[in-house]
Amino acid sequence: MKAQIFKDNFGTAAISTHPYNSIPVLINSQLSSPVWTNTQSDWTWDVGSAGGADKAIRVLNTPSGTTLTLTLHVADGYQLSISSFSMWVKSATGGANSWIMYANGIEIGSGDPMRGSPGFNIGNTLVTYPANGLKGTALITIQLNGGGNAKPFLVDDFTLNGTVDCIPNPSIDIVS
Numbered sequence: 001m002k003a004q005i006f007k008d009n010f011g012t013a014a015i016s017t018h019p020y021n022s023i024p025v026l027i028n029s030q031l032s033s034p035v036w037t038n039t040q041s042d043w044t045w046d047v048g049s050a051g052g053a054d055k056a057i058r059v060l061n062t063p064s065g066t067t068l069t070l071t072l073h074v075a076d077g078y079q080l081s082i083s084s085f086s087m088w089v090k091s092a093t094g095g096a097n098s099w100i101m102y103a104n105g106i107e108i109g110s111g112d113p114m115r116g117s118p119g120f121n122i123g124n125t126l127v128t129y130p131a132n133g134l135k136g137t138a139l140i141t142i143q144l145n146g147g148g149n150a151k152p153f154l155v156d157d158f159t160l161n162g163t164v165d166c167i168p169n170p171s172i173d174i175v176s
C-alpha cells in the first residue's frame with residue numbers, strides 16, 4: 001500500500017548546521033538517518049510555508065547546478081519505491097528558475113519555483129519515471145537551474161510517498 005513514507009517540515013528551531021541532521025515529522029520504520037546537504041554553503045532558515053514561527057530550510061547561494069540532497073538509509077532486506085512527492089519551494093528573484101528531482105539518479109520530477117513571495121506549494125505529484133527497488137542508501141537530489149549567486153532557495157513540507165517493502169526471497173526448490 002502506498003502511503004507517506006517521509007515528511008519533513010523543518011520545525012520551528014533555527015537551522016544553521018551543514019549537514020543538517022533532520023528530525024522529520026514522519027519516517028517509515030525501515031528508513032533511517034535522514035541528512036540534508038547542499039553543494040554551496042551552510043544551511044540557514046527562513047519563514048516557511050505556514051508563516052510565523054514555521055521554518056523552511058534555505059541555501060543562500062544558488063548558481064545553476066546547485067544541488068540539495070536528502071540522504072536516507074534503507075534497512076537491510078528492504079527496498080524503497082517512490083510513487084509521488086510534495087513540497088513547498090521558494091526562489092528569490094534572480095534565483096533558480098527551475099528544478100529537477102532525482103532518486104538515485106532517476107528523474108522523478110521537475111518544475112518551476114515561485115519567485116518572491118509567498119512561495120509555491122507543489123501538491124502531491126506523481127513521479128515522472130518509476131523509482132522502484134532502491135536499496136541501501138537512497139539519495140533524493142533537487143538540482144537547481146538558472147540561478148544566481150547570493151540568491152536563496154527554500155524548501156519546506158517535503159514529503160515522499162510510496163512503499164518500503166521486504167525484498168522477496170527467491171523461490172526455493174524443494175527436492176524430495
